[in-house]
Amino acid sequence: MVGKVSERVLLREGLERTDNGMKQTSWPDVPAINQKNYYTDYMKRDDQVLALRPQAEATRDRLVQTAKDRDRALARNGHAEVPLPIPDLQGAEDATATADGQLDPSKIIVIHPGSQNLRIGFASDALPKTIPTALATKFPQTESEMYEALPRRKFEGKTPTNKWSKKYQKMCSELKVEMRANKRKVLPNSKELVVNYNRRTEAEKIPTHNDPLQVEWTDLENLEDPNSAASCFIGQAALRVPDDSNPKFKVWWPMHYGWLNEDEYTTAEHLCDDFETLLDRAIRQELGLTKSSSWRNYSCVFVIPDLYDKRYVEQVLKSCMSWFEFNRVCFIQESMAAAFGAGYTQACVVDVGAQKTSIACVEDGLMVEDSRINMKYGGFDVTDTFIRMMLYDNFPYQDINLRRRYDFLLAEELKMKHCTMQQADISVQLYQFHLRAPNQPTHKYQFKTYDEVILAPMGFYEPNIFDNSTKLRGRRKLMDRSYNSYDVDVPDDPQSAAQLAILALVQPSVASGANGFQPSASDPNLATPMKEKSQPFNFLSRENGTPMGSNAPSPGPEGTSTPVPAPFLFSANGNGTASPAPNGTAGASGTNGARNGLSPAPPPPGMFVDSTARSAKTLAIERDAVLPVAPLDIAILTSIQNAAKGDDKKLRDYLGSIMVIGGGSKTPAFTQTLEDKLKARRPDLFDRILVSRSARDMDEQVVTWKGASVFAKLPANDSWITPFEFERLGARVLHHKVLWAW
Template sequence: MVGKRSGKALRDEGLERTDNNMELSNWPQIPAINQKNYYTDYLKRDDQYLAFRLQNEEARTKMTKTAKDRDRALAMAKPEAEAEAEADGDANMEDAEETPAEAAGSKVIVIHIGSQNLRIGLASDALPKTVPMVIARKAATSECEDHEEPNPKRFKRDDGESLEPEKIFGSEWSSQYNRMSADLKVHMRQNKRRMLPNSKEMVMNYNRRTVPETISEHNDPMRIEWTELSSPPPEYIVGQPALRVPDSSNPRYKLYWPFQNGWCNEKDYSSKRMLFLDISLILEDAIKTQLGLTSKKEWAQYSCVFVIPDLYEKSYVTQALEMLMREFAFARVCFIQESLAATFGAGFTSACVVDIGAQKTSICCVEEGMCVENSRVNLKFGGRDVTETFIKMMLHGHFPYADVNLWRRYDFLLAEELKKNVCTMNEASVSPQVFDFHLRVSGQDTRKYTFKAYDEVHLAPMGFFEPTIFDNSEKLQGRRGLIEPSVDIYDGQSNDPVSAAQSEILTALAPTLPANDKADDESQPGTSGVQATPSRPQQPNALGRVQELEATPRSSVAGSPAPEVAGTPQAGGVGTPAVATSASQAPRPPAVEHRDDILPIYALDNAILTSIAHAARSDEKKMRDFIGGIMVVGGGSLTNGFHLFLEERLQTLRPGFAKEIMIGAPPRDLDPQVVVWKGASIFGKLSGTNDSWIGQLEYDRLGHRLMAYKCMWAW
C-alpha cells in the first residue's frame, strides 16, 4: 500500500496543488434546487396577468374618480349655492332636457356575420340592419357567364339535346324524389288527409300548357330599380346594390360571397388576403351607410361585440380580432358564441338551440349561461339548399319557366321569394294550388307566369330530414386551399375546438380509408388516430344511449336491450328501418375529430337527439329539460308549420319522451332571424359584469394570446 506523499515530495515532482483563490468562471454559480422541497408562485396569482392587472387598474381609477366627484360635490354644497340652484332650477331642467344622458350600448357595435346576410347595429338599437354579405367586383365576365352549367345542374343526352324534365336530374335523384312523394302520400292517408287522384298529372299538364303574360314596364307597379353605374364605374359595389347590378352590365361585375356553408369561401378566392379584404370592405361600408359613422376617427370611441360560431375555427377568430383591432381600431372587442347569444336574446337560462341559417345549421345545448362543449353540432345545409331543391322539384314537374338559372342574380332573388311564399311543412296545405310570379329582367318587359304546385312545397323543406336530396357535391371544393388549420406548436395537432357529438356524426359518415392512405393521413396534422370505418352510415351510439335511458332505470347496474323502434331513419336520411342498439351491445367506432374530407350532412332530427344525448350524459333530468326546451331560430325555420313537424319527427323517434318534447319559438314575437344579434346586443350592454373585453393596450402586448384569458369558454 502506497502511503501519503509529503508536500516536499509533491513539490519536487511538480505535482503540488497551487490555488490563487480565483473562481473557474465569473458567471454566477446557482446552487441546485432541492427537489424535495421547493415552491414558486409564478403565474399563480391574478395580479401576474396583464389582463387582470389592467382590469383592476380600470376599476380602481373609476372608483377614485367617483370618490373625487362626490367630495367635490359635497364641498361645493353651500347655502348660497343652494339658493342659486333654487333660483336657476327651471333653467337647469331645460338644460337637462336638451342634453339627455347617453343611452346604454350607444357606443357598442354588434356584428353577426352569416353566409348570406350580415346583421349589424348598435347595442342600443331595437333591431339590426340586415345587409347581404356579398360584394361585386369588376371582372371580365359575370358569375353566370363563368359557369357553363346552369344551377341546378341538368343532364343532357349524348348528342347534346335536352332530356325530358323527369330525367334532367338523373335517375338516382328522381327515384329518391318519387320515394319521398310516395311516403308523403302514405303518411297523409294515415292522417286521414283528403287527396285528389292523379294530382301529380294534373299539375304537370297545367304547367305544360301555361304561357307567360307580358306586362310593359309602365304598367308594372312593382318594377325593380336596378343599380345604375356611375361614371367612372366603381371598383366594387357592396350589399343590396350589388345584387341589383344587371348581369349584362358594362363593365361586367362578378359577385363574391366571402362565406359559404359557415366556412370562409376558399373556392372562389385566389388568396387569403383578398378574402379578408372583402370581409373588411363589406363591414366598413355597412358601418358607414347603415350606422351613419362615416368618419373612421369616430370608430376609436366605439366597442365591438363579434358573434362567432359555436364550433369556430381559431384561425378565423384570430384574423377577425386583428382586423377589428388594427384596421377598424375599435377601443374594445369581445366575442360571443351564437347559441349563447340566442339564449341571451330569448331570455332563457337553459335550452337546446337549433339555428337554421342560409347555408349551415348549428345545434348546441346551453346550460346556465355556458355552451355544453360536447353537444355542439355543425351541419352544412340550410335554407339555400331548400331553395335549390325546390327549383329542381318544380323543374321536374314541368315548371313553365324552364330556363331558370340560380347563377343569374334576378333568378336567385326570384327563387328565394318563391320559397318564402310557397313552401310549407303543414300537410293540410299539400294540394294542387295555383301560384304566380313576375319575372323582372333589366332592359326587358316583365313576364307574369302562372304555375301549379303539389307536394313540392312540402318535400323541399323535408330535405332537412333527408339531406341526401340536396346537392352536396361542391361543398368541400377548395376546403383548406387558403387557410390552414390552427395547430399546436408542440405536437403539430389541430387545436380547433372539437365536440363529441360532432365527432360521432362524422364517424357515422366517415368513408373507409384506403390501406395505403392510412399512414399518410395519420402523419398529417389533425388526422392522427383516424381508422377505417364502415362506408355505410350507421346509427350513432348517442341515440342508442338515449333509448337505453328510456328502457333501463339509472339505478340498474346491468343494462337491458333497448326496444326496437321501427322506421327510424339512419344517418343522411336513409329510409331503411334501423334497430338502435345500446352502447354495450355494439363496439364503438373510433371518433373522427378532424377530417376535412368528411362533409357533415345529417338528418336534423337525429342530429338534435345526438346533441342532447351528449349534453345530458345519461342524466334523465337533464335529458327531459333539454328535450322540452328546444328553441329553433334562424331564417331557415320560418317555413310555415316547421315547428309542429319537427315535434312529430322527434316524438316518433323517441316515444318515451313524447310528452316532454316541445319546440319553442323566440318569445315576445321576436323575429327568429335576429335573436342571435339581439342576444349579442344585450351582452354588449353588460358593462359591469362583462370581463371578456379586449383593449388596445392588451392586444398590443399579448396579441391573440389574450383569448385564453378573455373568453368565457375554454379557448
C-alpha cells in the first residue's frame, strides 16, 4: 500500500489539488430523508384516483344542487324563517334525481345471459323476457348435418363391455334396493314390460287438418334484409326455423356451459359479433328500443358468473360502452344477485342451470371467494341422458336427434313432463307424445317408462352417467386466459380453494404445486386477493408448531376435543382413498395430514428449489384440461366447509340456509332429495341441514335476474362505470369499480 504523498511531490508532478469554490452542479441539493419519520399520501386518497374522483364530484354537485333548490323554494314561499315540511323536500330531491335518469328504474336494463337462456328486461319490470341464446343465420349446412347426432349412439350395442350400459344397469339395481328399503312396491318384470311394449308400438299418422296444436314455424320472409348475410333470427324464432328450409339456416349458440362457445366458432370476431348481435336484437325486439340513438339514455346492469373469465368481462364492458353506448354500466355476480333477489343475508346459493351448476356462499351481501364452485353439468345433461336411457329401452322414436330443432324442443318437453325425483311415482306408466316436424304429417307415439324418469335426474349425484366427452373441446381455442399486468407469465383469472378441491377429486395431481407440495394459503394463483386466506384443503388444521420449534405441541383446533363422526370422504372411483379435497377430520396435524393422504407443508421460500418445477402457466393449463364434475352433495359440502374456515357456527348456519335456484332444479322433489343426500353425508348435523327454494314463491329461473334489478335500484351504488372513465382507463377501471377483489 502506497503511503501518504507530500504536497511538494504532488506539486512537482502537477497533481496539486486546487479549489476554486465552484459547485459541482447547479441542481439544488436535496436533503436525505429521515428514515425514522417520513410520510406520504400518494395514491392513498380517493381524489387521487380517476375512477373514484367523478363519483365524489357528483355527490358534491348533488348536495350543492339540493341546497340551491331548498333556498329557492324558501325564497319563493316568502317566509324564509319558516322551514318547508320534510316530505316536500324529499319529493323535490326525488324529482331531481329522476330527472337526469340516475334513479329511474325504467331507464335501467338488466341483462342475465345463461348457458341456454337469456333474460333481459327493465329494472322496473316484475319479470324479465326470456329467450334462448340462439341465432339462426344462413349457412350451407344445418347443425344436424355438421355434427354427430345427440344422444350419441355408442351404447346401442348393449354389449357387456359397454361402460355406459354397465353404469345404467348398476343404477337400476341400486334403485331397486333403495326402493325395497323404503317399503316401495317393486315388480320383478317391470323393465321387461317397458322394453317389450316400446319395441312393438308403431307410430300413428294424424292428418294436418285433424291436429289442432300445429306448430307455427318461422316464416323466412320475415327477415329484415333477405339479401344480407348478417340478417338472422334470435331466440324462439331461431329454434322454429324449419330444418329443410331453402336457403338453409344454422343455429349458433354463443354461450355454452356458462362460458363463450369457442368450439363451434372459427374466429373470435365471429363469436363476439354473434354475442353482441344477440343482445342487440333482444333489446330491439323484446324491450322495444328500436332506435340505437336512445340507448345512451339507459344504464345497464350485467350479471356475470361467480367464477368468471376476465377476458369475457372485459369484452362485455367494451361492447356495452362501444357498441351499445350505454349511459352507465355495472356488474354483479350471480350468487350475489340471487341473494338480493331472495332477500337472504346469509345463504349457500346452488344455481342449477341448463349446462352448468354453480355453488357459492354469500354472507352479508358479499360472496366468500374460496367457496365458489362451477361444475359443467345441468338440465340439458338430464335431457340428453333421459333420451339415451329411453333409446336403450327401445324408445319408439329411434331417430330422435337433439341436433335437430324440433327434436330438441320435443326432448325438453318430455323431460319437463315426465322426469321426477319422487320414488312414489316410479311405476310402469303409459304416455304419449306428438312429433310435429315441418312439412310432414303429425305422428302420434305411445311409450312406457319405468325408472328412466328418476335415474336421469339422479345423474346430479352420479355425474359419470352424463356424456362429458366433448365439454372441454375447443376450450381456450380462440380467447386466451388473462395474465397479470406486471408478470405476463402468471394467469390472474379468479380461482377458489373449493374449485381446486373439485378438480383434485377428478385428478389429484392438479392440487400439487412446484416440487409436489400443496399450494399454501398465500399462493396468489389459488384465489383472488383477500386479506385472509385459509388452507384450501385442510382449513381445520391449525397445529403448525410454534415459530421457535418448541417441543411442546400446539393446541388442537376448536371443536375437535369431542370425537365427531367423519362427515364424508372424497373418494375417486369409490375406492375409499381420501383425496386432497377438504375433510372435516383429516389432517389435524402434520403427521395426521400425511397419514390421511395430504401433502406435507411447503418448504420455506428459497429452499429445495427444483429447476424442473411447473410454472404458474403450466399449472393453469393443466387445471383447464380437467373437467370440473363432482356429485352435487359433495360439491355443496366442499363449498360450505371452505366458506366456514373451521368456524362451527358458520358451518351450521350455511347448512341451514341452502337455497336452490335455476331452471335445472324445477324437477319435482329435487330439494327433498338433495336434503336427504346431505343428511346422509353429515349425520352428525341431521337436524341442522335445510334445503329450500327461493323465498316469496318466486320462479327459480328468474331469482338471479330479480336480484340484479333490486341491486340496480339501490340509491347508493358505487360500482357504476361511465363512458368518461372507460375512455380514460379502459378495462383497468374494473379494479376500482367492482364490488369484489378484481
